[in-house]
Amino acid sequence: MPDTSLRLLRRLETGPRGLTDTEAAARLAEHGENTPAAAPPALSWPRRSVRALRDPFTSVLLTLGLVSAFVASWGTASVILALVAVSCALRAAGERRADRSLAALRGLVTGTATVLRRTGRADEPRAREVPVADLVPGDIVRLGPGDLVPADVRLLRARGLTVRQDTLTGESAPVAKEAAEVPGESAESHLCFQGSQVVSGSAGAVVVATGARTRFGAAQRVPVQRGPSAFDRSVHGISWVLVRFMLLTPPLVLMASAAVHGRVLQTLPFAVAVAVGLTPEMLPVIVTTCLARGASRLADAHRVVVRRLPALHDLGAVDVLCLDKTGTLTQDRPVLAAALGPDGRDDPEVLRWAAVAAWWGLTLSELPAPDALDEALLTAAGPVGEEYDGVAALPFDPAHRLAGAVVTGALGRHVLITKGAAETVLEQCDLTEGERERLLGLATRHAESGLRVLAVATAELPARTRPYGARDARDLTFRGLLTFRDDLAPGAADALRTLTGLGVEVRVLTGDHPATAVRACRDLGLTVGEVRTGSAPEAAGTPGTVTVVARCTAEDKARVVAGLRAAGLTVGFLGDGVNDVPAMLAADVGVAPRGAVDVARESADVVLGEKDLGALGHAVLAGRHSSANIASYLRVTLSSNLGNVFAMLAAGLLLPFLPMLPAQVLAQNLCFDASQLAFADDRPDPEALRRPTRLRPPAFLRFLTGFGLLNAVADLATFGVLTLAPRGGAGLSDEALFHSAWFTENLLAQALAMLLLRSGRRIAGGRPGPVGWASAVLAGAGLLLPATPLGAVLGLTALPADRYLLLAAVLVPYALALIVARVRHDRRQP
Numbered sequence: 001m002p003d004t005s006l007r008l009l010r011r012l013e014t015g016p017r018g019l020t021d022t023e024a025a026a027r028l029a030e031h032g033e034n035t036p037a038a039a040p041p042a043l044s045w046p047r048r049s050v051r052a053l054r055d056p057f058t059s060v061l062l063t064l065g066l067v068s069a070f071v072a073s074w075g076t077a078s079v080i081l082a083l084v085a086v087s088c089a090l091r092a093a094g095e096r097r098a099d100r101s102l103a104a105l106r107g108l109v110t111g112t113a114t115v116l117r118r119t120g121r122a123d124e125p126r127a128r129e130v131p132v133a134d135l136v137p138g139d140i141v142r143l144g145p146g147d148l149v150p151a152d153v154r155l156l157r158a159r160g161l162t163v164r165q166d167t168l169t170g171e172s173a174p175v176a177k178e179a180a181e182v183p184g185e186s187a188e189s190h191l192c193f194q195g196s197q198v199v200s201g202s203a204g205a206v207v208v209a210t211g212a213r214t215r216f217g218a219a220q221r222v223p224v225q226r227g228p229s230a231f232d233r234s235v236h237g238i239s240w241v242l243v244r245f246m247l248l249t250p251p252l253v254l255m256a257s258a259a260v261h262g263r264v265l266q267t268l269p270f271a272v273a274v275a276v277g278l279t280p281e282m283l284p285v286i287v288t289t290c291l292a293r294g295a296s297r298l299a300d301a302h303r304v305v306v307r308r309l310p311a312l313h314d315l316g317a318v319d320v321l322c323l324d325k326t327g328t329l330t331q332d333r334p335v336l337a338a339a340l341g342p343d344g345r346d347d348p349e350v351l352r353w354a355a356v357a358a359w360w361g362l363t364l365s366e367l368p369a370p371d372a373l374d375e376a377l378l379t380a381a382g383p384v385g386e387e388y389d390g391v392a393a394l395p396f397d398p399a400h401r402l403a404g405a406v407v408t409g410a411l412g413r414h415v416l417i418t419k420g421a422a423e424t425v426l427e428q429c430d431l432t433e434g435e436r437e438r439l440l441g442l443a444t445r446h447a448e449s450g451l452r453v454l455a456v457a458t459a460e461l462p463a464r465t466r467p468y469g470a471r472d473a474r475d476l477t478f479r480g481l482l483t484f485r486d487d488l489a490p491g492a493a494d495a496l497r498t499l500t501g502l503g504v505e506v507r508v509l510t511g512d513h514p515a516t517a518v519r520a521c522r523d524l525g526l527t528v529g530e531v532r533t534g535s536a537p538e539a540a541g542t543p544g545t546v547t548v549v550a551r552c553t554a555e556d557k558a559r560v561v562a563g564l565r566a567a568g569l570t571v572g573f574l575g576d577g578v579n580d581v582p583a584m585l586a587a588d589v590g591v592a593p594r595g596a597v598d599v600a601r602e603s604a605d606v607v608l609g610e611k612d613l614g615a616l617g618h619a620v621l622a623g624r625h626s627s628a629n630i631a632s633y634l635r636v637t638l639s640s641n642l643g644n645v646f647a648m649l650a651a652g653l654l655l656p657f658l659p660m661l662p663a664q665v666l667a668q669n670l671c672f673d674a675s676q677l678a679f680a681d682d683r684p685d686p687e688a689l690r691r692p693t694r695l696r697p698p699a700f701l702r703f704l705t706g707f708g709l710l711n712a713v714a715d716l717a718t719f720g721v722l723t724l725a726p727r728g729g730a731g732l733s734d735e736a737l738f739h740s741a742w743f744t745e746n747l748l749a750q751a752l753a754m755l756l757l758r759s760g761r762r763i764a765g766g767r768p769g770p771v772g773w774a775s776a777v778l779a780g781a782g783l784l785l786p787a788t789p790l791g792a793v794l795g796l797t798a799l800p801a802d803r804y805l806l807l808a809a810v811l812v813p814y815a816l817a818l819i820v821a822r823v824r825h826d827r828r829q830p
């Protein structure tokens with residue numbers, strides 16, 4: 001039988017007045033910090049490296065290593081192992097670096113809790129904000145919309161409380177919770193678990209477990225179910241194409257060799273080496289490094305926290321950015337502008353009624369803090385409410401957009417007050433149709449001047465003890481309208497102009513009145529296109545204009561976002577409130593501004609650290625910068641890899657000996673890999689950053705076939721000239737000469753590809769930059785390595801001068817062909 005709440009409080013040695021500071025400190029020492037399980041401690045080096053082993057390329061490499069060890073090809077096996085080790089270490093280092101520059105901003109994404117504490121035993125309890133880590137069992141906390149439940153708690157009082165617990169159960173619909181004196185045997189509706197998100201209502205609760213002892217603290221959390229984002233679809237798509245491609249190669253090489261020469265076992269190490277050469281094992285490393293560089297630059301220069309690295313790519317790929325109005329485009333610090341009676345003239349009574357409702361709503365539901373509109377009402381009205389007794393609070397109902405309270409009136413009477421969106425309140429009033437139309441028109445006129453509008457209505461009812469609900473709000477007497485001014489967020493106009501300039505379409509999805517939203521957009525200098533409401537949101541959108549969808553509920557916002565994604569667009573969502581969370585999760589990338597509520601920051605992939613929205617443009621550019629570098633790497637690697645497959649297959653068929661020794665293939669691969677790291681530091685052509693950069697697999701595959709074939713032609717031409725060339729000098733075997741010449745040609749061709757296939761239209765010129773230097777080093781290695789002792793170990797030999805001329809005869813036309821193909825390819829791009 002579960003405890004009654006009184007027994008529970010006694011067992012936890014606490015009471016409704018909360019703990020004293022001394023008690024809390026002692027318990028903190030005893031129970032330890034309440035660090036949520038969602039933020040695991042920084043991974044140690046070995047753990048990170050083991051984690052890095054889990055990507056498909058590394059597993060493929062390891063498998064190939066095992067195959068080589070199995071056929072006792074120890075050299076190949078050890079080079080492969082070295083490759084795996086190097087790529088894991090590089091990757092772990094990249095992630096660690098990004099983590100470190102984010103650690104300083106960690107405070108931006110961790111929240112506080114409202115807790116009742118007393119200075120000493122005799123003092124009055126006061127509600128305070130404390131860091132979530134400082135909570136202890138026995139603490140009395142208050143919960144309101146937008147809060148994350150900070151620990152496992154038992155509800156003592158709750159009003160209209162609904163929480164979303166999808167991080168725990170995967171179930172995303174909000175569930176109702178209530179305080180029960182004697183809860184049922186198995187019921188859990190009186191408990192809230194750490195990590196749940198308060199969607200509506202309010203509660204007072206006692207903390208029963210903290211830290212690792214919370215229900216889900218010890219267990220692995222179910223990650224929030226989100227569909228694959230743009231990044232997942234593109235990079236994973238490309239990776240898997242490659243893995244398949246590469247698994248196919250060794251059997252093909254083997255079969256070709258067996259068919260023509262009848263050697264299978266001798267060819268196996270070579271086939272394995274070719275497969276290794278084809279594995280873009282640096283792909284995960286380069287992707288992570290590019291993203292991590294971008295993220296740490298953003299954190300340092302613009303105080304933007306990227307909580308999920310791939311989100312940076314998605315931000316750069318965003319075609320449509322949806323944002324809410326209140327709290328994002330505006331400051332959400334409304335100030336009362338006017339209180340108007342039904343005749344449209346000033347009437348202070350309206351303000352008094354609304355403030356009474358706000359005061360009792362706040363007091364009876366023990367909200368941690370009033371919402372912005374209630375705060376503005378209470379500030380404008382001064383001390384009110386005490387002249388009545390509060391009977392009931394009607395918590396804010398997000399679906400109908402109203403809130404209210406019931407207070408005692410004349411003897412034996414209760415007064416029910418509601419305030420909320422004009423449409424809904426007028427719907428509940430006892431009015432003629434014509435009168436309703438007139439009042440709606442009045443509300444719209446004020447909204448058109450950019451003001452936020454609330455309608456107020458009351459009803460006198462016979463006193464009763466039965467609880468009040470939404471159904472009691474009908475046949476009300478209309479009292480009037482309240483209008484509020486809400487200043488625009490600093491920098492919002494510039495930020496939006498920048499985004500539009502970057503080719504991002506902007507849409508505003510708001511819970512507010514359409515006219516208020518349209519006016520705010522105009523004041524921000526945006527051209528408003530279509531205006532819709534949440535119940536009929538379909539709109540194609542016109543580039544260059546802002547589409548406004550007003551009167552959206554949280555679900556409407558999510559639906560609009562999902563619709564845009566279904567149409568093939570990459571969608572970002574920027575929002576600050578509880579009503580933005582479902583849309584953030586539905587989007588490819590969710591962004592929260594600085595003042596966002598806890599749950600919004602917790603659900604966002606990217607959190608802005610400054611009030612100014614200007615960082616948004618920088619974040620989008622940083623995303624494009626990283627993506628453009630990843631794209632450069634992919635273009636170069638994929639096309640030269642494809643070229644190599646063709647060449648190796650052809651050589652396997654045509655030559656009486658192996659075209660390259662396994663060790664040589666691997667050494668060449670190591671040189672490629674090392675040089676590709678330079679892409680992480682490349683500065684792409686500004687031209688490439690002007691449009692959303694999404695890595696689209698089909699576009700890559702097209703690029704790859706064209707340029708891969710060109711590369712294969714160059715390789716085949718090399719074979720041609722080498723076979724036709726006069727015999728080498730005394731003591732040089734044909735095989736070693738061939739191997740060395742092809743080795744040099746491959747590295748030089750790769751260096752050319754690095755220079756000429758980068759993202760952006762600039763083909764060369766300017767300062768060399770990291771990629772320029774890396775390709776110079778790569779070319780140098782290709783020219784010099786065969787003549788060194790290391791080259792001799794690999795079975796390479798110095799080339800006679802005429803071979804260089806032959807290689808030049810192949811490579812110069814190859815470079816020219818690359819340039820021509822590149823220019824033509826770019827011209828075909830939109």
Ligand SMILES: Nc1ncnc2c1ncn2[C@@H]1O[C@H](COP(=O)(O)OP(=O)(O)OP(=O)(O)O)[C@@H](O)[C@H]1O
Pocket residue numbers: 324325326327371373374396398401402403419420421422453454509510511512513552553577579
């Ligand atoms: N404290 C309140 N009391 C009564 N009505 C309210 C209160 N807060 C909001 N409303 C009404 O509910 C409407 C919708 O509020 P909601 O929080 O969904 O969106 P919003 O804050 O107006 O806009 P956005 O979605 O852009 O942040 C408001 O426009 C207002 O009419």
Ligand SMILES: [Mg+2]
Pocket residue numbers: 324325326327328575576577
């Ligand atoms: Mg908002």
